[in-house]
Amino acid sequence: xxxxxxxxQRGRAxxxxxxxxxxxxxxARRASYVTEIHGEFIAIDHALAxxxxxxxxxxxxxxxxxxxxxxxKRCTEAxx
Numbered sequence: 001x002x003x004x005x006x007x008x009q010r011g012r013a014x015x016x017x018x019x020x021x022x023x024x025x026x027x028a029r030r031a032s033y034v035t036e037i038h039g040e041f042i043a044i045d046h047a048l049a050x051x052x053x054x055x056x057x058x059x060x061x062x063x064x065x066x067x068x069x070x071x072x073k074r075c076t077e078a079x080x
Contacts, residue, residue: 001025001034002050004043006062041070048074 003021010017018036025031033050037043040061047057061067 001031002037002043002047003034004037004040006038006040040067044070045074048078 003018005015005018022034025034035046037046040063044059044061044067047059051057059067059071
């Protein structure tokens with residue numbers, strides 16, 4: 001799990017969203033890797049760098065069009 005924080009906090013205090021996500025993951029047996037990253041595109045790059053053949057990557061974003069363009073660019077660079 002790669003948890004990220006960006007500028008869109010939906011009225012919550014800095015770090016509150018990440019704390020809530022961590023709380024929700026307590027006891028999650030399949031979450032063997034959990035890290036926090038600040039920035040949507042940095043989180044995407046981190047996730048892509050960790051992928052191995054056969055992995056599934058679910059990307060949840062706030063900046064939809066920008067994130068899709070970023071993903072397309074990274075996939076093109078990796079020849080995926």
